[in-house]
Amino acid sequence: MINTLIKKIRQVDAPIVAGLDPTLKFVPEHIKQKAFEEFGETLEGAAEAVWQFNKAIIDNIHDLIPAVKPQVAMYEQFGIPGLITFKKTVDYCKAKDLVVIGDVKRGDIGSTSAAYAAAHLGKTAVGSGLIAPFDEDFITVNPYLGTDGVKPFIDACNQYNKGIFVLVKTSNPSSGEFQDRLLEGGEPLYCTVAQKVAEWASLSMDTGDYSNVGAVVGATYPEIGKTLRKYMPKCFILVPGYGAQGGSGKDLAAFFNEDGLGAIVNSSRGIIAAYQNEKYESFGPENFADAARQAVLDMREDLKNNLG
Amino acid sequence: MINTLIKKIRQVDAPIVAGLDPTLKFVPEHIKQKAFEEFGETLEGAAEAVWQFNKAIIDNIHDLIPAVKPQVAMYEQFGIPGLITFKKTVDYCKAKDLVVIGDVKRGDIGSTSAAYAAAHLGKTAVGSGLIAPFDEDFITVNPYLGTDGVKPFIDACNQYNKGIFVLVKTSNPSSGEFQDRLLEGGEPLYCTVAQKVAEWASLSMDTGDYSNVGAVVGATYPEIGKTLRKYMPKCFILVPGYGAQGGSGKDLAAFFNEDGLGAIVNSSRGIIAAYQNEKYESFGPENFADAARQAVLDMREDLKNNLG
Numbered sequence: 001m002i003n004t005l006i007k008k009i010r011q012v013d014a015p016i017v018a019g020l021d022p023t024l025k026f027v028p029e030h031i032k033q034k035a036f037e038e039f040g041e042t043l044e045g046a047a048e049a050v051w052q053f054n055k056a057i058i059d060n061i062h063d064l065i066p067a068v069k070p071q072v073a074m075y076e077q078f079g080i081p082g083l084i085t086f087k088k089t090v091d092y093c094k095a096k097d098l099v100v101i102g103d104v105k106r107g108d109i110g111s112t113s114a115a116y117a118a119a120h121l122g123k124t125a126v127g128s129g130l131i132a133p134f135d136e137d138f139i140t141v142n143p144y145l146g147t148d149g150v151k152p153f154i155d156a157c158n159q160y161n162k163g164i165f166v167l168v169k170t171s172n173p174s175s176g177e178f179q180d181r182l183l184e185g186g187e188p189l190y191c192t193v194a195q196k197v198a199e200w201a202s203l204s205m206d207t208g209d210y211s212n213v214g215a216v217v218g219a220t221y222p223e224i225g226k227t228l229r230k231y232m233p234k235c236f237i238l239v240p241g242y243g244a245q246g247g248s249g250k251d252l253a254a255f256f257n258e259d260g261l262g263a264i265v266n267s268s269r270g271i272i273a274a275y276q277n278e279k280y281e282s283f284g285p286e287n288f289a290d291a292a293r294q295a296v297l298d299m300r301e302d303l304k305n306n307l308g
Numbered sequence: 309m310i311n312t313l314i315k316k317i318r319q320v321d322a323p324i325v326a327g328l329d330p331t332l333k334f335v336p337e338h339i340k341q342k343a344f345e346e347f348g349e350t351l352e353g354a355a356e357a358v359w360q361f362n363k364a365i366i367d368n369i370h371d372l373i374p375a376v377k378p379q380v381a382m383y384e385q386f387g388i389p390g391l392i393t394f395k396k397t398v399d400y401c402k403a404k405d406l407v408v409i410g411d412v413k414r415g416d417i418g419s420t421s422a423a424y425a426a427a428h429l430g431k432t433a434v435g436s437g438l439i440a441p442f443d444e445d446f447i448t449v450n451p452y453l454g455t456d457g458v459k460p461f462i463d464a465c466n467q468y469n470k471g472i473f474v475l476v477k478t479s480n481p482s483s484g485e486f487q488d489r490l491l492e493g494g495e496p497l498y499c500t501v502a503q504k505v506a507e508w509a510s511l512s513m514d515t516g517d518y519s520n521v522g523a524v525v526g527a528t529y530p531e532i533g534k535t536l537r538k539y540m541p542k543c544f545i546l547v548p549g550y551g552a553q554g555g556s557g558k559d560l561a562a563f564f565n566e567d568g569l570g571a572i573v574n575s576s577r578g579i580i581a582a583y584q585n586e587k588y589e590s591f592g593p594e595n596f597a598d599a600a601r602q603a604v605l606d607m608r609e610d611l612k613n614n615l616g
Contacts, residue, residue: 023423024433032435041434041436041437045434045435046432046434071420071423073414073424074420076423076424076428077423077427077432078427078434079427079432079439079441080391080392080441082441083391084388087387105415105416106381107413107450108379108381108413109478109479109548112329112379112382113381116384116385118385119381119385119390124351124386124387126350126386127349127353128349131351131387133387142413142452143452143486144452144475144487145475145478145480146480146482146484146486146487147485148480149478149480167452167453170417170452170453170457172453172454172456172457173456174453174455174456174457175453176454177454178451178454178504179454182491183489183490183491183492189489189497193486196486
């Protein structure tokens with residue numbers, strides 16, 4: 001699956017992921033009003049508003065980007081109707097030939113991770129058949145439980161040609177509390193996790209230089225990114241934290257390999273809520289999807305200027 | 309919320325959680341057959357089979373136990389229909405006066421954890437109203453992202469009278485890979501996480517001795533349980549790994565405080581799939597719910613004999 005992502009990155013010449021993390025605050029009034037008129041101020045109404053919002057943005061940016069990353073929490077907050085919108089969003093993006101990274105950060109003991117892997121990457125056996133419940137292309141995975149909690153996801157990568165990104169160093173301010181702890185020997189925990197991710201990566205190499213097993217390292221920690229790039233040479237790094245969280249284009253070079261590949265940079269609010277940003281406010285709420293397109297174009301430019 | 313759990317534990321005199329983690333392998337043929345006849349071999353059919361299975365077990369054991377712990381992965385593997393069964397199960401258990409621990413192991417950056425907290429413990433603002441999407445009583449939380457990824461769950465505990473159990477030392481074989489790593493100074497990571505959990509616990513004390521913030525420590529590591537019991541005196545410990553995963557009654561004393569409280573022991577397969585266990589096979593698949601009841605009675609006895 002990593003080769004599919006690489007091919008798409010080359011086609012559009014932009015290592016950009018649009019984070020589809022809608023909250024109702026990002027959805028323009030006219031869309032909410034229409035959805036609430038039809039479904040009331042209910043979870044169904046909220047989910048419909050998010051769906052219309054997503055669809056307009058996807059329609060307007062799909063030709064510019066290789067991948068999207070819907071954050072499932074933003075859909076779970078609207079209960080079952082929200083998860084129906086999550087699934088519709090996954091399917092719609094795949095139909096538009098986008099690679100879909102389900103940002104689900106799942107991870108549990110082996111038998112439970114196997115169920116999550118079936119839910120999001122693989123298939124569930126029902127009677128004599130096999131059914132793919134959510135069927136994303138990649139998902140994010142939490143490593144805290146160790147190898148037997150991650151292995152079922154790797155198995156699903158191999159069986160169904162899928163991929164995962166394992167959390168190594170996250171973009172948030174408190175990420176250092178545990179991830180940066182120095183172990184006996186002097187290395188921080190994130191290095192130990194990265195070593196393990198490199199091992200896991202060797203279990204699901206795609207044809208070519210890269211593995212279907214990648215890592216998550218926040219743009220907000222470029223020095224750490226530089227170190228971790230070397231620990232996991234075969235891993236693509238999914239880089240959150242660009243834009244709204246404070247990471248900038250000049251911080252990103254460290255995350256890429258010399259072949260110009262090896263990383264993909266996520267922006268969520270910076271793209272989908274661009275019209276609420278002073279820089280793009282002239283678009284107005286009616287043209288939120290055009291503002292999103294302009295934000296992608298500007299991000300592409302910023303990356304080009306800084307990555308050469 | 310921890311006081312509600314304590315009250316229930318005292319009422320039934322058993323610190324037992326029944327893990328509602330159904331896979332289709334656990335569901336007797338006659339139930340699957342009926343569900344597939346009605347809905348086909350589809351996700352809807354599978355979800356219906358799981359729902360009928362859950363309902364029969366809950367009906368048969370609810371008077372013996374204080375709490376249940378549905379593992380959401382086992383429902384996610386059946387897609388949207390599975391999640392509808394998850395929600396129905398939560399609601400049904402609450403109507404039977406059971407405390408519901410959603411085993412969701414969520415955890416992300418702050419804004420995302422806030423959405424998960426709204427989904428599972430709190431409410432989501434939609435228009436002028438507030439709606440509770442899944443509304444469990446407790447959930448499990450992954451600590452890898454640190455304080456700002458956990459704080460939104462604690463805020464929800466305080467705002468909505470709910471609780472959480474934070475992963476400290478999990479029951480699976482690989483849990484030591486990261487959790488047991490010795491830090492500079494010589495303490496394992498799980499102790500550092502436990503210290504942080506004790507801090508978080510102080511932010512959501514219920515009236516009385518215990519906090520709404522508890523911890524997860526596997527029955528499979530009783531020596532570690534003994535250590536961690538001291539690090540987190542105000543925390544209830546949710547103890548998975550009893551029975552099928554290898555933990556036994558005599559391992560459990562270490563997890564309790566001197567007041568006889570402070571822990572609650574989960575059994576999943578050991579209860580819900582008891583009829584598949586040699587010990588209870590005389591019940592037969594038709595009487596799977598009676599086998600589950602007997603397994604709870606035997607577990608209660610085992611705990612009494614070993615905890616005194």
